[in-house]
Amino acid sequence: MHLKYESSVREPLVDGNKSYHQITEDIVSPIEAKPTKLWYFAFFLSVSLLAFGAFSVIWEVYWGTGVWNLNKTIGWGWDITNFVWWVGIGHAGTLISAILLLFRQGWRTGVNRAAEAMTIFAVMCAGQFPIWHMGRVWDAMFVMPYPNTRGPLWPNFDSPLLWDVFAISTYFTVSLLFWYSGLVPDFATVRDRAKTKFRKLAYGVASFGWTGSAKNWQRHEALSLVLAGLSTPLVLSVHTIVSFDFATSVIPGWHTTIFPPYFVAGAIFSGFAMVQTLLIITRRILNLEEYITLGHLEAMNKVIVLTGSIVGVAYLTELFMAWYSGVLYEQEAFRLRVVGPYWWAYWAMMTCNVVSPQFFWFKKLRRNVPFTFIMSIIVNIGMWFERFVIIMTLHRDYLPSSWSYYSPSWPELGFYLGTFGLFFTCFFLFAKYFPVIAIAEIKFILKTSGENYKNEMLKIEEQSNEEFMHEQLSHAHH
Amino acid sequence: MAVKKFVVGCYDDEAVLFPAIKKVRSSGHKIHDVYTPFPVHGLDGAMGLKETDLHVAGFIYGITGTCTALGFMSWIFTQDWPVNFGGKPHFALPAFIPITFELTVLFAAVGMVLTFCYLNQIMPGVKKHLFHPRQTDDLFVMAIEVTDNEAEIEAFLKSTGTVETSVQVAEDGWWFGRWDEEENYQDAKFQTA
Numbered sequence: 001m002h003l004k005y006e007s008s009v010r011e012p013l014v015d016g017n018k019s020y021h022q023i024t025e026d027i028v029s030p031i032e033a034k035p036t037k038l039w040y041f042a043f044f045l046s047v048s049l050l051a052f053g054a055f056s057v058i059w060e061v062y063w064g065t066g067v068w069n070l071n072k073t074i075g076w077g078w079d080i081t082n083f084v085w086w087v088g089i090g091h092a093g094t095l096i097s098a099i100l101l102l103f104r105q106g107w108r109t110g111v112n113r114a115a116e117a118m119t120i121f122a123v124m125c126a127g128q129f130p131i132w133h134m135g136r137v138w139d140a141m142f143v144m145p146y147p148n149t150r151g152p153l154w155p156n157f158d159s160p161l162l163w164d165v166f167a168i169s170t171y172f173t174v175s176l177l178f179w180y181s182g183l184v185p186d187f188a189t190v191r192d193r194a195k196t197k198f199r200k201l202a203y204g205v206a207s208f209g210w211t212g213s214a215k216n217w218q219r220h221e222a223l224s225l226v227l228a229g230l231s232t233p234l235v236l237s238v239h240t241i242v243s244f245d246f247a248t249s250v251i252p253g254w255h256t257t258i259f260p261p262y263f264v265a266g267a268i269f270s271g272f273a274m275v276q277t278l279l280i281i282t283r284r285i286l287n288l289e290e291y292i293t294l295g296h297l298e299a300m301n302k303v304i305v306l307t308g309s310i311v312g313v314a315y316l317t318e319l320f321m322a323w324y325s326g327v328l329y330e331q332e333a334f335r336l337r338v339v340g341p342y343w344w345a346y347w348a349m350m351t352c353n354v355v356s357p358q359f360f361w362f363k364k365l366r367r368n369v370p371f372t373f374i375m376s377i378i379v380n381i382g383m384w385f386e387r388f389v390i391i392m393t394l395h396r397d398y399l400p401s402s403w404s405y406y407s408p409s410w411p412e413l414g415f416y417l418g419t420f421g422l423f424f425t426c427f428f429l430f431a432k433y434f435p436v437i438a439i440a441e442i443k444f445i446l447k448t449s450g451e452n453y454k455n456e457m458l459k460i461e462e463q464s465n466e467e468f469m470h471e472q473l474s475h476a477h478h
Numbered sequence: 479m480a481v482k483k484f485v486v487g488c489y490d491d492e493a494v495l496f497p498a499i500k501k502v503r504s505s506g507h508k509i510h511d512v513y514t515p516f517p518v519h520g521l522d523g524a525m526g527l528k529e530t531d532l533h534v535a536g537f538i539y540g541i542t543g544t545c546t547a548l549g550f551m552s553w554i555f556t557q558d559w560p561v562n563f564g565g566k567p568h569f570a571l572p573a574f575i576p577i578t579f580e581l582t583v584l585f586a587a588v589g590m591v592l593t594f595c596y597l598n599q600i601m602p603g604v605k606k607h608l609f610h611p612r613q614t615d616d617l618f619v620m621a622i623e624v625t626d627n628e629a630e631i632e633a634f635l636k637s638t639g640t641v642e643t644s645v646q647v648a649e650d651g652w653w654f655g656r657w658d659e660e661e662n663y664q665d666a667k668f669q670t671a
Contacts, residue, residue, distance in 0.1 A: 020515060020616035145550070151559060157551045158563055163576040170580040174587040181591060184600070189515065189614040197658040204657025208595065209604030212614050214525055216598045217517040222532045223594045230536075230583045241576050440516035 005448070008458055012451035013106055015290040020443050027437050028190050030286045032199070035432055038285070046424035053418005056411040057132050065135045067411050073394050074406040079133050080245075081387040082416050085270070086126035086423075087168065087242055088263075088383060091235055092271020093119025094175060097182075098231035101224070106449050107299050109441040110291045113186075114282060115275045116179040117434070121426040122274070123172045125419035130164070132415070160244035167241040174234060178227045181220070184210050186435040239267045246390055252333035253393040256321065262314035269307035269353070270383035272300050276376035280369060282431060291437050294367045301366040304379065308357030311386075315354060333393050341405055342392045345385050352382020482650050484510060485628050486609045487635035488642040489618040492518050498638035499524045502622065507631060510621040510650065513613040532597070536590040543585025547578040605655030607648040617641075623650075 014023075035043075060067050070077050093115040100108035134140055143165045145154050155162050187207035194200045210216070243263035247256055276297065283292040322334035337346050356378050359365050366372070396403045430436070447453050460468065489495045495512070499521075502509060509525055522529075551574045555561070560568045595601055613619040624631055628645045635643050648661075655661070 021612075024515075024615045145554070154554045154559055156561070156563070157555065157577060158566065158570050158573040160576075163580075166577045166580040170584040174583060177587050177591045181594070185516075185614070191657055192608065192611045192614045200658035201656055204605070205602045207657075208600035208602055209606050209652060210598075210600055210614075211606050211608060212513040212515060213598075214512045214514065214518075214521050215527055215530075216600075217514060218522040218527060219530045219532050219594055219598060221517050222530045223590060226533050226536045226590060227587060230540075230587055233579070234583045237576065237579055244576075443516040 011295040012454050013449035015451045017452045027435050027439050043428045046421050049421025053421050056414025060411045069409045071404045072402045073397050073404050076391050078408045078412045079129050083126050083129035084387045085384045086122045088267035088270045089274045090119040090122035091267035092275050094231050094235040098228040101228040110296050113438045114436050117430045119175050121423045125423050160248050163241045167238045171238045184208050186439045239264045252329045265307045265310035272303050273376040273379035280373045298366045301360045305357045305360035312354035345389050349385035352378045484621045484646050485624050485631045486644045487620045487640040490641045494639040495618045501638050507622050510623045513619040515614050535593045536586045539589030540582045540586035543581040547581035599652045604652045606652045
């Protein structure tokens with residue numbers, strides 16, 4: 001009997017008849033196979049998008065931010081909309097890898113590696129927007145507090161925009177360390193079964209010389225737990241700080257104390273949707289349906305319906321607070337959100353984020369793969385509109401002569417498409433050359449949550465107390 | 479760092495490994511190390527390993543980050559270059575909290591990972607002896623350091639339920655090397671009995 005027992009009421013996390021070796025085989029063999037035509041095609045498409053994005057950015061740097069359609073009232077436009085959208089997507093990865101680790105949620109093991117990879121790539125994409133928005137990007141290092149010949153002149157530590165610099169860079173670094181420390185043992189697994197010279201060399205370097213010693217594993221466990229403990233408040237702080245960008249001013253619609261929890265919920269909401277989009281395709285193409293099961297998808301859909309509803313409550317609270325505040329300008333800003341020139345964005349947001357996730361109250365739909373896939377895309381469209389709506393609230397300020405209507409120019413659009421290129425270029429490389437599922441962690445849960453092992457437990461569950469006692473005692477006497 | 483002789487026993491199930499460790503320890507043999515493809519809970523205790531103090535190191539790094547951030551921002555805004563932001567206090571503690579928190583996490587995480595690599599002696603370019611290529615796949619490998627009585631110990635290990643045993647002469651530390659090349663140091667010949 002295995003040391004830990006889990007009731008058969010709980011769904012298996014690993015389907016099929018698996019052994020430790022079979023897990024290695026299933027997860028590592030796609031790395032050892034030649035890339036398919038489909039992979040080359042998708043990779044080429046991503047690199048092309050990335051190249052177009054790079055061109056759009058070079059265009060913007062050469063001519064200045066004037067080539068973007070930003071104007072007097074809309075100073076942030078698509079640029080910061082995309083920034084917050086990408087950062088939000090990143091949050092699901094940390095939630096899965098850190099918060100669910102602390103809550104001992106076994107199902108995270110099937111999806112955490114890919115979700116953390118998604119986090120890192122999404123934060124890389126997000127970081128591009130504030131950097132290139134600086135215009136004079138060659139002075140980007142001015143945001144760092146280093147001794148300089150300009151005084152020394154320091155950045156403003158009281159500004160949420162500077163907090164963002166620290167939050168995003170810390171978040172990226174810590175996520176990368178957490179992700180890579182988990183990858184090291186799995187790279188060693190790839191290395192030790194490698195047949196070609198190059199693969200042995202490359203994965204030998206990547207695995208840092210890991211051998212799986214008991215002392216090393218003990219430290220690895222301690223490291224993972226502390227990094228999870230650190231990442232949990234970190235991920236909450238990051239989106240809290242991002243929300244401060246929109247919450248600490250004195251402009252109507254931009255000084256709401258509800259923003260931190262509402263942004264964090266929204267971030268998890270959109271992040272899980274992106275995890276669904278990526279994993280539904282990945283599990284299909286790499287034949288990992290036994291590791292990323294319907295149970296995993298359902299668990300994530302439950303998170304989506306919960307966070308979607310939290311976001312919905314937040315939207316309604318905002319409207320209520322605008323009315324209840326009695327401030328004319330606040331009321332007008334929210335009236336314009338709902339029925340103003342950007343009404344279409346508001347209602348797109350409401351439909352995608354609040355109404356559509358309610359379908360996930362039905363178990364049949366939570367476990368329906370095509371439906372989940374479509375929903376995941378709808379949710380991400382909705383969450384993009386959420387940030388767009390907040391930024392577009394500024395289109396009318398106190399001075400009617402500066403009222404405007406903003407739509408993006410081609411370099412803004414190209415920049416956004418370019419980040420998709422960056423994201424998918426990284427993701428396709430990851431899916432081809434990295435173990436997309438945490439091999440060691442799956443092996444760790446196999447004997448408690450694997451289907452074949454759980455089936456063996458059924459026999460014990462059906463035993464009467466006397467039979468069970470008798471058998472256990474005779475085992476102990478062996 | 480020295481070349482030593484080991485008796486190696488491989489098990490295919492952690493349920494067999496645990497009693498085997500007990501038997502080996504109670505018969506007075508010193509376990510050099512046990513290699514597993516995934517973290518086996520309770521293994522460190524069974525082997526008699528001490529708890530790791532890595533989290534204490536993490537705490538110290540974190541506190542260092544807290545002090546660095548808070549001290550640096552306070553010094554700049556009260557001593558080095560006080561700036562008046564809309565009449566707000568120079569020492570604006572609530573406004574310093576976000577950056578202080580971020581640097582605490584950053585210092586703790588980076589420091590801990592570097593300490594982890596140092597203690598485990600791992601980094602790119604490091605090579606160590608593998609007792610069995612499947613120890614990162616599906617085998618649980620126990621290595622016992624021996625001087626001369628290897629045949630006796632090997633027979634003893636077999637009685638504990640191994641699937642495979644061997645006697646190996648190997649470097650017990652690490653060295654800089656490539657994983658695509660054969661192990662070759664101090665002219666030691668690798669013998670597998």
